[in-house]
Amino acid sequence: xxxxxxxxxxxxxxxxxxxxxxxxxxxxxxxxxxxxxxxxxxxxxxxxxxxxxxxxxxxxxxxxxxxxxxxxxxxxxxxxxxxxxxxxxxxxxxxxxxxxxxxxxxxxxxxxxxxxxxxxxxxxxxxxxxxxxxxxxxxxxxxxxxxxxxxxxxxxxxxxxxxxxxxxxxxxxxxxxxxxxxxxxxxxxxxxxxxxxxxxxxxxxxxxxxxxxxxxxxxxxxxxxxxxxxxxxxxxxxxxxxxxxx
Amino acid sequence: xxxxxxxxxxxxxxxxxxxxxxxxxxxxxxxxxxxxxxxxxxxxxxxxxxxxxxxxxxxxxxxxxxxxxxxxxxxxxxxxxxxxxxxxxxxxxxxxxxxxxxxxxxxxxxxxxxxxxxxxxxxxxxxxxxxxxxxxxxxxxxxxxxxxxxxxxxxxxxxxxxxxxxxxxxxxxxxxxxxxxxxxxxxxxxxxxxxxxxxxxxxxxxxxxxxxxxxxxxxxxxxxxxxxxxxxxxxxxxxxxxxxxxxxxxxxxxxxxxxxxxxxxxxxxxxxxxxxxxxxxxxxxxxxxxxxxxxxxxxxxxxxxxxxxxxxxxxxxxxxxxxxxxxxxxxxxxxx
Amino acid sequence: xxxxxxxxxxxxxxxxxxxxxxxxxxxxxxxxxxxxxxxxxxxxxxxxxxxxxxxxxxxxxxxxxxxxxxxxxxxxxxxxxxxxxxxxxxxxxxxxxxxxxxxxxxxxxxxxxxxxxxxxxxxxxxxxxxxxxxxxxxxxxxxxxxxxxxxxxxxxxxxxxxxxxxxxxxxxxxxxxxxxxxxxxxxxxxxxxxxxxxxxxxxxxxxxxxxxxxxxxxxxxxxxxxxxxxxxxxxxxxxxxxxxxxxxxxx
Numbered sequence: 001x002x003x004x005x006x007x008x009x010x011x012x013x014x015x016x017x018x019x020x021x022x023x024x025x026x027x028x029x030x031x032x033x034x035x036x037x038x039x040x041x042x043x044x045x046x047x048x049x050x051x052x053x054x055x056x057x058x059x060x061x062x063x064x065x066x067x068x069x070x071x072x073x074x075x076x077x078x079x080x081x082x083x084x085x086x087x088x089x090x091x092x093x094x095x096x097x098x099x100x101x102x103x104x105x106x107x108x109x110x111x112x113x114x115x116x117x118x119x120x121x122x123x124x125x126x127x128x129x130x131x132x133x134x135x136x137x138x139x140x141x142x143x144x145x146x147x148x149x150x151x152x153x154x155x156x157x158x159x160x161x162x163x164x165x166x167x168x169x170x171x172x173x174x175x176x177x178x179x180x181x182x183x184x185x186x187x188x189x190x191x192x193x194x195x196x197x198x199x200x201x202x203x204x205x206x207x208x209x210x211x212x213x214x215x216x217x218x219x220x221x222x223x224x225x226x227x228x229x230x231x232x233x234x235x236x237x238x239x240x241x242x243x244x245x246x
Numbered sequence: 247x248x249x250x251x252x253x254x255x256x257x258x259x260x261x262x263x264x265x266x267x268x269x270x271x272x273x274x275x276x277x278x279x280x281x282x283x284x285x286x287x288x289x290x291x292x293x294x295x296x297x298x299x300x301x302x303x304x305x306x307x308x309x310x311x312x313x314x315x316x317x318x319x320x321x322x323x324x325x326x327x328x329x330x331x332x333x334x335x336x337x338x339x340x341x342x343x344x345x346x347x348x349x350x351x352x353x354x355x356x357x358x359x360x361x362x363x364x365x366x367x368x369x370x371x372x373x374x375x376x377x378x379x380x381x382x383x384x385x386x387x388x389x390x391x392x393x394x395x396x397x398x399x400x401x402x403x404x405x406x407x408x409x410x411x412x413x414x415x416x417x418x419x420x421x422x423x424x425x426x427x428x429x430x431x432x433x434x435x436x437x438x439x440x441x442x443x444x445x446x447x448x449x450x451x452x453x454x455x456x457x458x459x460x461x462x463x464x465x466x467x468x469x470x471x472x473x474x475x476x477x478x479x480x481x482x483x484x485x486x487x488x489x490x491x492x493x494x495x496x497x498x499x500x501x502x503x504x505x506x507x508x509x510x511x512x513x514x515x516x517x518x519x520x521x522x523x524x525x526x527x528x529x530x531x532x533x534x535x536x537x538x539x540x541x542x543x544x545x546x547x548x549x550x551x552x553x554x555x556x557x558x559x560x561x562x563x564x565x566x567x568x569x570x571x572x573x574x575x576x577x578x579x580x581x582x
Numbered sequence: 583x584x585x586x587x588x589x590x591x592x593x594x595x596x597x598x599x600x601x602x603x604x605x606x607x608x609x610x611x612x613x614x615x616x617x618x619x620x621x622x623x624x625x626x627x628x629x630x631x632x633x634x635x636x637x638x639x640x641x642x643x644x645x646x647x648x649x650x651x652x653x654x655x656x657x658x659x660x661x662x663x664x665x666x667x668x669x670x671x672x673x674x675x676x677x678x679x680x681x682x683x684x685x686x687x688x689x690x691x692x693x694x695x696x697x698x699x700x701x702x703x704x705x706x707x708x709x710x711x712x713x714x715x716x717x718x719x720x721x722x723x724x725x726x727x728x729x730x731x732x733x734x735x736x737x738x739x740x741x742x743x744x745x746x747x748x749x750x751x752x753x754x755x756x757x758x759x760x761x762x763x764x765x766x767x768x769x770x771x772x773x774x775x776x777x778x779x780x781x782x783x784x785x786x787x788x789x790x791x792x793x794x795x796x797x798x799x800x801x802x803x804x805x806x807x808x809x810x811x812x813x814x815x816x817x818x819x820x821x822x823x824x825x826x827x828x829x830x831x832x833x
Contacts, residue, residue, distance in 0.1 A: 020500055028504055035511050039526060043517070048333060048353040065503075072496040163495070165269075167402060167503050168277050175281075180516050182335020184293065204334055212330040248686065255682045259673045262714070418669030422730065425633055426686035427658040 004095045011103035014076070018107075021069050025111035029062040030118060036180070037123070053182075055119035056210075059112050060202040061170075061179040063141050067149045068166045070104050074153025075245075083246045093240045097154065101146050101233055108142040109135070130209040130218075137205055137218050140225035141198075147232030155239035173197040198225075248428045252436025253443070256410055271444065274403040278452040281395045282461060292362075295323025295331060298343035304370050305343045311369045329353075341366065389463040393542045394515035396452070397477055397535050398506055400445055404485030405502035407441045411489040412498060415579065430577040438486055438569065445485075446478040464546040472551040473541060476561045480534050483568035490575040509533040534564055585647075586611040586738060586769050587632070592641035593793075594627050601627045603793040604641065609738075609771065614764050616784030617773040618820060620829045624793040625773050626666075629740055632771070633663050645738075659687055662736030662768075664728050666743045670715050676702065676726050677711035680733050687734035701733035705759060721752025728756065732763065739763065740771045745779065757783055777817040787816070791824045 015021055036058070037051035044050040077083035086096060113135055119125040127134060152159055152166070176183060177199025185191050194200055198221075205218030260267040296309060312318050323331060328340045332353045339352035339362055348366065352359050414420040423433055453470050456463070463470070485502065492498040510516075512526055513535030519527060530536045538561075541554045552558070587609035594602040602624040609615055619625050630636040632643060634654055643650045650657040670679050680698045689697055702708040705725040715723055728744060741760065745753040760783055764770055774780055780787060787804060789797040799807070804819055813819045 020497060024500060024504070032507065032511070035508065036516075038523060039511060039517055041523065042521060043355055043358070045353055045355050045359070048329075053333065053353075065500075068496065068500060072494075162269075163499075165273055165406070167499060168273070168399070171399075171402075171503070172277070172280070178335055182333075184335040184337075204330075207333050208327075208330050211333060212327055214327075214330075251682065251685050255671075255674070255678075258678055259671060262673050262675075417672070418665060418667050419671055421635070421665060422663075422669040422683060423686065424635060425658065425661065425663045426683070427655040427688070428686050 001095055003089075003091045004099055007091065007095060007099035008103055011099050012106065015073065015103050015107040018069070018073070021066065021073075021107060022111070024065055024069060025062055025108060026114055029058045029115050032062075033058050033119070033123070040181070049123070051123040052119075052125050055116075055123045055125045056206050057177070057179045057199075057203050059115045059119075060138065060141060060199055060206075061174045061177070062115075063108060063112055063138060063145055064170050064173065064199060065167070066104075066108055066142075067145050067152070067170065068163075070108075070146050070149025071153040071159065071163065071166065073104060074100060074150045075159070078245055087242055087246055094237055097150060097233065097237050097240065100150055101143075101236075104146040104149070105139070105142045105229075108145065109139045112138040112142065126210070128210050128213075130206075130215075133209055133215060133218055134206055137202065137222045137225075140222040140229070141202060143229030144198075144225040144232070145229075147229035147236065151232045151236040151239075154245065155236050155241060157241065173199050176200060177203055179203075248432035249436040249439055252433055253440045256437065256440040259410065270407065271448065274399065274448050275451050275455070277403075278396055278399055278448070279455055281399060282392050282452070282456055282463075291317040291319060292338045293319045293321065293336065295321055295328070295337035295340040296343065297323050297325045297328075297340060298348070300343070302343060302345060304346065304348065308341075308343075308348070308366055308369045338362075387464070387543075387546060389465055389546050390518075390539045390542050391515070392463055393473075393477075393538050394510065394513065394535050396449070397481065397538050398510045398515065400449060400477060400481040401484050401506045401509075402499075402503055403448065404441055404445050404481040405488045405498055406485075407444050408437065408482075408485040408489035409495045409498065410440075411437055411486065411576075412492060412495050415493055420579070431573045434486060434490070434569065434572045434576050437489075438482055438572075441482040441485060442478055445482050446474060449474045449478055465542065466545075469545050469551045473538070473545070476558065476565075477538065479565045480561055480568075483565045483572070487568045487572045487575075490572045490579065510535055512536075514539050534561055537561055584611050585609065586613075586645065588642075588644040588647075589628075589632070590642045590644065592628070592631055592638040592643060594624075594631060594636065594639050600793050602631070602638075605790075605793070605795055606641075607788055607795060607798050609769060611769055612764065612767065613786050614760065614770045614772055614784045616780035616787040617771055617790070618775075618777070618780055618787060619790035620824050622792075622829050623790040623824075625790055626742065628790070629663075629742055629771070629773065633661060633740055634658065659734075660737040662731040662734065662739045664731045664739070664741040664744045666746065668723050668727050670723065670726055670730060672714065672716045675712050675714055676707050676718075676729075679715065679726060680729050683730040684733035689734055697733050697735065701729040704732070704762075705729045706755060721748040721755075724748050724752060724756065725759075728759065732768075736768065738769050738771070742773050743775065744772075745774065745776065753779075777815065777820060781816045789820065789823060796823055 033051065033054045036054045037049070040050040040054075044053065077086055116131070116134065120127070152162070156162070174180065176194050176197035178184070179199060183194055185194060201217060201221040205221045208214045208216075209218045260270070294312060309320060312320050321337070323337060323340045328351050331337045332340060332351060338354065339350050339359065342349045342351065350359055350363055350366075352362070411420075414423070420433075450471065453467070453474065457467055488498050488502045488505075492501065510533070512530045513533030514522060514530060515535055519530065519536065519539070522530065537557045541551070541557045544554060545551060585608045589605055589607050589609075591604045591606050592602060593600065593604050605624070605628060617625055617629070627636065631638045634650060634657070637651070645653070645657045645660070648656070671682075674682070677698060680701050681694065684697055684701070685694055699708065702711050705728055707722065707725055707729060710718070710722065715726055718726065724744060728741075732739065745756050757779060760770060760772065772780070772783060781801070784801060786800050787797070788795060797804070804816065808819045808822060811822055813822050
């Protein structure tokens, strides 16, 4: 793993300067929280404001959207035509994939922490002692997002076909997860559809932790994301396609 | 006619990749159908949780009538999770019944809580089912939400279809086009026509499938098809404009999603225009979604699409502006 | 021979940097003009101005005596450009590539089909016309790149390093192609860093450096002029005139 550190350092520099990762995970969520918070301000009371609601649900949604940026980041070397240098050097696939995975996860988690900090400062969102746990959940989500993104970018043969549509299921998960307005139903069929969205569980986990003191959903969801991230990375390494990378 | 050369060429390029072309064509249709279905099925409703004394007359009167009121669902709530249940939207409100009276817990605004309280007090005295529109003032109709959803998605998928422009910029063929005697506008209009054909096809199949599946939006098929022409024109000109600005497909896709989401929010996709803050009502005029929602409102009362002259002019103006911007940017684009 | 193209004092500046400074030369009908110079000399900018992708900050370009900034369409109909980077659709067959680009020059119907066939046969790709360029070798792609530029029968052909990165066989084929085209009346502006190509192909050579034309002579005159300085080959002359220092230019 001698080559892990230099690649990791380079990837950290690149990710932290990636305009779209910064835009989509700091600026865009802040704008949407402000907009939606203002739009729905009349629909909420004073005990729990619309700004607080959207400060909870928007960051996980924007984090999920980062799957697209990460998938493209996986193909950076191909786009910049430097992939051949990597493949002809003594860098192993594991080092390359892990470096990309670690750097993207760290940068995405930092962006999420910044947004949560802004929520606390500007929208007076109180975490009732659950801040660290919420960060943990978003860290696990970042792992899953990065894992899936890297799998799609490095190991998926038909990436060129699906890359254009990755945003659409994420938007649907957003709707189902109650990102734009609370969505819930007692109808069993509808309930199952709503529960199929990962954002449903993330939002519930955060809300139950902060307002109910119940950390079960958060920890289980975090654990699931952790597992998904780990499996996705394993598949990304196992199914890495040199010809797609070059 | 240079435009049709570009159209024909784009079709040839895509038909050679049959699987990709079919996915590009059919997947958005699937998404639109699912979205329409979801909007149709999850019509605005109230879900109320109840806790407390179940044996009083007040409880019996109120709860029985609520069960018979259209678009209200009742469930027994957990008294330890009232706050989280109301925040997550599991319940719009939780009614805690005491021996004589009841209390309402909700994170909703004062007006909604007062409206609900008034409804419940009416039910307590007079057990006759009423309409609950007053309580659900911020909700939009199914047709409005569905059309807003369709416009939102077609604007995103149009940008995907317009990514041929980005490919041309990157593979040098746009440069070769600029060497020829053809004008910048020919290229843009040709791509517009191609994108329009694909997008309208997707819209037409979605709407027709909806009709076949008996999903009634309260708007006639003809009106939907006519409105679809303007929806498609707007989505296509937007997609083309985004594609002329960016050199990478990812940036175009992500940026278009961000813009469309913001336009959707300020256009009134999530809350009826009348209930939006005054400042946002003013800003919403720039969102085409706002105008389509307005037109949908009229058409659900039987008004013909062409009666919406003002809206047609506004949308056509937006389409023209976006096309002009695309032509200008394409002309100025550095291909060297 | 008539002057096909007159470049009269064109210049181009990017910010404070003058990339092309009052460049003037005439191109006669039937010439194969070798356009050479170190990296950053201003060759590509000059070519982009001639092919109307860039507007000169000053000066005029006349084609058959007409200012091309006024009669752009007429000029473009007579112009063909083989860009340095490949400019072909990987997802269209070779035939469809040539057909599309030829049709942009207002050719239709039978004439279009005949021109496409002629161009593909000329570059030796007629048998591969139904295949996708993604399956072609580098040399074949370069030949297709040329076919797309010549199918409409241009009077003036600009070729920007058309043999970069290909094998000697394909290069030889391309050079023969250029000679044949010239023999049929096409005037050619040819840029390359391979001096032996310029030596073989061109009757006239224009040497540029730092945005200025340093020499504009026919091939024989170069050799006579610089023989006294001990320059035996065109490459010797090039290095003698422009120097051997590395050119670290900004893009």
